[in-house]
Amino acid sequence: MLLSICMIVKDEEKNLPRCLDSLKELTENKDVELIIVDTGSTDKTVEIAKRYTEKVYFYEWKDDFSAARNFSISKAQGEWIFIIDADEELRAEDGKILYNFLCSKESKGYNTITILVKNLLDIDNDNFSIVASERLFRNDGTFRYEGFVHNLPKSKGPVKHLDVMLIHYGYISTDNELVERKFKRTSALLKKKLEEDPENIYYLYQLSASYLMHKDYKEALEVAEKAYELMQKRVPFEFRIHFLFLYQHIVKCYIANNEINKAFEVCDEGIKLEPEFIDLYYYRAKINLVKKREDYAIKDFINYLKLLGRFSGLKITKNPSVELFTVGFKDEVYMILAKLYKDKEEYDKALSFACKVRSKTVIDEALQLIIKICFENGKIEDLFDYYQQLRKENNEWLDKIIANIEFNLLERNDERLFLNYSGAFMRDDSLYGTLNKVRFNFIEGQTENAKNILQMFLEKENFDMLPFYYADIIYYSLMIKLGIKNIIEKISNDQWIVFVEYLTKKYFENIEEWMTTLESEIEKFKENINVLLKKLLLYHQVLNVYYEKKIDIPFERVFNSYVKTGIQYIGKIYREEILEKNPEIIRFDNDRFFAFVRLIIREQDLEKRKEYVKKAVGIYPYMADGIKKLIEKSANKVSDSKFLSAEFEMYKNVVKNKIKGLIDQGFLEEAEKLIDEYEKLVGNDPDIYSLRAMIKINKRDFASAISLLKNGLKLYPEDDNLNYNLGYVYELMGDDLKALEQYKKLLNFVKDEEIEGKIVYLQNKLYRNLN
Numbered sequence: 168m169l170l171s172i173c174m175i176v177k178d179e180e181k182n183l184p185r186c187l188d189s190l191k192e193l194t195e196n197k198d199v200e201l202i203i204v205d206t207g208s209t210d211k212t213v214e215i216a217k218r219y220t221e222k223v224y225f226y227e228w229k230d231d232f233s234a235a236r237n238f239s240i241s242k243a244q245g246e247w248i249f250i251i252d253a254d255e256e257l258r259a260e261d262g263k264i265l266y267n268f269l270c271s272k273e274s275k276g277y278n279t280i281t282i283l284v285k286n287l288l289d290i291d292n293d294n295f296s297i298v299a300s301e302r303l304f305r306n307d308g309t310f311r312y313e314g315f316v317h318n319l320p321k322s323k324g325p326v327k328h329l330d331v332m333l334i335h336y337g338y339i340s341t342d343n344e345l346v347e348r349k350f351k352r353t354s355a356l357l358k359k360k361l362e363e364d365p366e367n368i369y370y371l372y373q374l375s376a377s378y379l380m381h382k383d384y385k386e387a388l389e390v391a392e393k394a395y396e397l398m399q400k401r402v403p404f405e406f407r408i409h410f411l412f413l414y415q416h417i418v419k420c421y422i423a424n425n426e427i428n429k430a431f432e433v434c435d436e437g438i439k440l441e442p443e444f445i446d447l448y449y450y451r452a453k454i455n456l457v458k459k460r461e462d463y464a465i466k467d468f469i470n471y472l473k474l475l476g477r478f479s480g481l482k483i484t485k486n487p488s489v490e491l492f493t494v495g496f497k498d499e500v501y502m503i504l505a506k507l508y509k510d511k512e513e514y515d516k517a518l519s520f521a522c523k524v525r526s527k528t529v530i531d532e533a534l535q536l537i538i539k540i541c542f543e544n545g546k547i548e549d550l551f552d553y554y555q556q557l558r559k560e561n562n563e564w565l566d567k568i569i570a571n572i573e574f575n576l577l578e579r580n581d582e583r584l585f586l587n588y589s590g591a592f593m594r595d596d597s598l599y600g601t602l603n604k605v606r607f608n609f610i611e612g613q614t615e616n617a618k619n620i621l622q623m624f625l626e627k628e629n630f631d632m633l634p635f636y637y638a639d640i641i642y643y644s645l646m647i648k649l650g651i652k653n654i655i656e657k658i659s660n661d662q663w664i665v666f667v668e669y670l671t672k673k674y675f676e677n678i679e680e681w682m683t684t685l686e687s688e689i690e691k692f693k694e695n696i697n698v699l700l701k702k703l704l705l706y707h708q709v710l711n712v713y714y715e716k717k718i719d720i721p722f723e724r725v726f727n728s729y730v731k732t733g734i735q736y737i738g739k740i741y742r743e744e745i746l747e748k749n750p751e752i753i754r755f756d757n758d759r760f761f762a763f764v765r766l767i768i769r770e771q772d773l774e775k776r777k778e779y780v781k782k783a784v785g786i787y788p789y790m791a792d793g794i795k796k797l798i799e800k801s802a803n804k805v806s807d808s809k810f811l812s813a814e815f816e817m818y819k820n821v822v823k824n825k826i827k828g829l830i831d832q833g834f835l836e837e838a839e840k841l842i843d844e845y846e847k848l849v850g851n852d853p854d855i856y857s858l859r860a861m862i863k864i865n866k867r868d869f870a871s872a873i874s875l876l877k878n879g880l881k882l883y884p885e886d887d888n889l890n891y892n893l894g895y896v897y898e899l900m901g902d903d904l905k906a907l908e909q910y911k912k913l914l915n916f917v918k919d920e921e922i923e924g925k926i927v928y929l930q931n932k933l934y935r936n937l938n
Contacts, residue, residue: 169198169269171243171306172251175235176203177228179253180210182336186253187219192262193249194219199266204239212253230356233312233319240310247280248304250320254337255284261331265303268329277327278305279320281487286335293528298490299328328485350381368394368401372413375420384423391417395433404440411441411489418450419492427454443483445474449493449500461507468500498526502533514540522553527564534568538575542584551591558597566634569599573636577673586610598628602637609643618647630654631662638666642674645684652691660700667705671712679721682709686728699736706732707757714789714844726793733761734768751782760786767797781821788822789844823854830861838862853883857892864896872896885916 172190176183193199201220205213206228216223226238240248247269251257257265265282268274280303288294301322304310312320357374361367371394378387395417398410407414414437421430434451437444452467474481475497483489505521508514518540524533541550550572557565576585589606592599601620608617624640644651658666674681685705692698706729713722737746737758745752750762763783770776780798784791822845829838839862846855856879863872876893883889894909917923 168200168245169196170200170247170249170266171245172199172201172249173236173239173243174201174203174251174253175206175226175232175239176208176212176216176253177206178208178210179212180208180215182253183212183215186251186256187215189256189259190251190262192260193257193266196266198245200243200245202239202242204235204242206235233314236312240306240312243306246306247274248306248310250302250304251333252335252337255333255335258332258334265329265331268327269303274327277325278307279303279322279324279326281326281328281485282331282333283484284333284335286338286490288338293495293526295495296490296492297484297494299485299487300333301326301487302333330479350377353377354381366397368397368410368413371397372416376416379416379420379423384420388417388420388424388426391420407440409488411437411444411483411486414440414444415446415489415492418447422450422454427457430454431458441483443474443481444489445471445478445481445483446491446493448474449496452500452503456503461510465504465507468504471500472497498524498529498533502529502536505533505536509536509540514544514546518546518549518553522556525562530564530568531571534571535575538572542575542579545587547587547591550588551594554592554595558595570634570636573634577636577669580673582610602639605643606639609646614647617643618649621647621649625649625651625654630657630666631659635665635669638669639673641666641685642670642681645681645688648684650688652688655688655701656692660697660704663701664704664708667708671708675712678709678712694735696736696739699732699739702732703729703736703757710790710793715840722793723796726790726796730761730764730793730797733757734765737761737765756786760790764794764797767794784821785825788825788841791822792844823858826858827861830858830865833865835862835865851882853879853886853889855879856883857886857888860892860896864892864899869896869900887913887917890917 170193172193174186187194187201190201194201200222202222202224203216203220204224204226205216206226213223222242224239224242226235228235236250249265268280279301281299281301282303284298284300284302286296286298288296301320304320304322307323310321310323354374354377357370357377361370361374364370371390375387375390375394378384378390391413395413398407398413402410414433418430418433418437421427421433431451431454434447434454437447438451448467448471452464452471455461455464455467471493475494478484478494484491501520501523505517505524508517508520518537521533521537521540524530537550537553541547554565554568557568562568572588576588586607589603589610593603593607594600595603601624605617605620605624608614608620621640621644625644628637628640630637630640641651641654644654655663670681671678682705686702689698689702689705706725709725710729713725737753741753741758741762746762746765750759750766753759753762760783763779763786766779767776767783770779780794783794822841826838826841826845829835829841838858842855842858842862845858846852856875860872860875860879863869863875873893873896876889876896879886879889880893890909890913894906894913897903897906897909914923
């Protein structure tokens with residue numbers, strides 16, 4: 168028998184199949200046996216194990232890992248013993264490498280083989296550590312394990328290192344109770360052992376590591392410092408190479424406790440001891456960043472990357488006592504260097520590092536930096552080269568990257584930049600390259616070339632499957648007067664929303680021109696629900712952009728078309744009884760809004776109409792301006808005109824309450840947008856100053872809040888809310904005297920009884936504070 172694979176397991180039904188499947192390249196050989204020792208499973212572990220091997224044994228657990236390991240080894244018949252755990256798997260293809268080496272003459276000269284173990288620290292495989300581990304041993308009858316917690320093999324030399332890897336999943340756990348049980352068990356056993364041998368450096372290190380993993384940072388540092396002091400006292404400098412693990416560990420403890428100066432000192436000593444200690448370069452670089460020593464940080468990060476580049480040849484990677492935790496941080500380092508060089512205005516170096524990033528955790532940040540540098544420094548060719556490199560790699564994020572670029576182009580709205588970009592990317596031999604050919608030709612006035620490409624697009628492409636920026640094809644077709652009726656018909660409503668949103672944001676400056684053409688194309692259809700819905704979605708988005716950007720469009724025409732189409736639409740999908748008598752049960756906001764507007768237009772009873780206005784504005788407060796114009800248009804009687812002012816005051820209150828609700832819920836941007844619309848609707852109003860001040864208060868920008876309130880008081884010196892809010896801001900700032908003075912002033916003219924009651928209470932409270 169050549170090889171015995173020995174495992175001890177307990178309750179590993181989730182992990183065991185993955186592990187054993189990864190061993191098939193070994194176990195399919197007749198001279199390889201699989202030995203599994205169960206120490207008390209209560210799940211299906213044993214049942215699973217028996218599907219892979221007949222050699223399943225049982226061992227009563229005695230709180231001693233080494234004893235269980237040694238029992239499994241006692242069953243081994245092979246020349247070599249391979250130790251693996253259920254929460255590990257052998258990397259694909261490595262089984263063949265391992266087997267071929269054991270069969271070779273070279274293996275005769277060794278007694279122990281180390282391989283790499285990649286410890287995954289998160290479920291995305293982005294954060295991991297790597298350590299060399301003794302896992303294969305010559306079965307000479309004397310090999311055994313020692314140590315009751317962290318069982319250590321009593322191995323013999325010579326030792327051979329193989330480029331074979333185990334992937335370890337055991338550090339990934341969403342089971343907090345299991346993690347807690349493991350911590351309590353391990354720490355209790357280590358404390359017990361330290362009672363017998365209180366100055367055992369290795370046990371102290373292991374206890375500190377348990378604390379650190381459990382996030383007990385203070386306790387971890389106390390124990391680590393004790394171990395480190397013992398090492399410095401007992402071990403001469405040249406022999407401390409055997410305690411590299413302790414250098415790395417205490418640096419992590421110092422950093423966790425924000426003692427960066429001590430961490431820096433240990434990094435310095437550790438690097439002098441072992442110039443290949445890649446982790447310490449990384450930690451020292453991060454500390455240099457905190458100390459604002461950017462040039463030193465760059466130097467350390469560059470050294471880190473150089474060591475990483477020859478990782479497999481480093482001696483430290485073959486040292487079983489050193490687990491390397493920063494090997495997976497390469498892309499983070501690329502990103503840090505890119506930002507540091509950008510800040511130094513060394514843009515070529517910044518780009519070179521940012522373009523190397525491939526990790527999904529930092530790719531978005533890298534891409535934003537690449538786009539910013541390229542767009543702001545005229546480096547479009549560099550951006551194109553980056554894109555081409557990703558295409559060669561068949562990069563899974565390519566579509567996402569293009570979308571990011573397109574979003575940036577949309578936000579910048581720079582025609583010269585857009586032309587240069589299209590000119591570069593039109594060279595790409597893909598559909599995206601063809602899109603950019605259309606763009607370039609259209610902008611350059613080469614209409615005939617653009618038209619030919621557009622016709623190909625319109626005939627061949629399924630627009631429902633294309634990203635948002637292909638809406639440019641619709642825009643150019645409209646401007647060249649190419650018919651797009653067939654495209655409109657085939658585009659789903661969801662995709663229509665995406666395209667219309669893009670068109671209104673990008674081409675808002677000539678929105679009336681292309682929108683009118685698009686309306687004409689839609690009018691070619693026989694009226695049906697789908698056509699009405701497409702028109703509705705178009706008008707709704709145009710009105711949104713109108714409110715966002717204050718663009719110059721014939722508002723009344725668009726709003727009236729929106730209302731007319733909406734009323735037609737709901738008339739086709741809801742029963743008249745619901746629309747007339749029970750519109751509240753309509754589920755969708757848009758449809759319910761049109762139902763109430765329909766009632767506003769039809770209703771003669773002014774009290775009822777007032778209620779409908781309140782409900783419509785409550786659904787879409789930013790449509791209040793349009794509703795106001797509808798009411799004004801129908802107010803042709805004196806009584807209507809008088810009642811109009813009452814209605815207007817009523818839905819002013821509706822909008823203000825909506826704004827206050829948004830502020831209370833923390834939706835400050837939405838509140839600011841609605842205040843802008845409210846101000847446009849009502850003109851001057853003291854509440855505008857109060858509402859804007861409330862937003863500033865929520866942002867803790869008290870100076871701006873005071874400025875707003877004082878500006879309001881210049882126009883409305885006796886407004887209750889403005890005066891009260893100013894006192895409130897002073898109180899928040901801790902200026903009780905100013906707050907009292909403001910409240911006292913307000914009491915002279917306050918009209919609101921509720922505010923008056925609040926002031927009396929607050930005055931008493933502030934007097935007590937001052938006394």
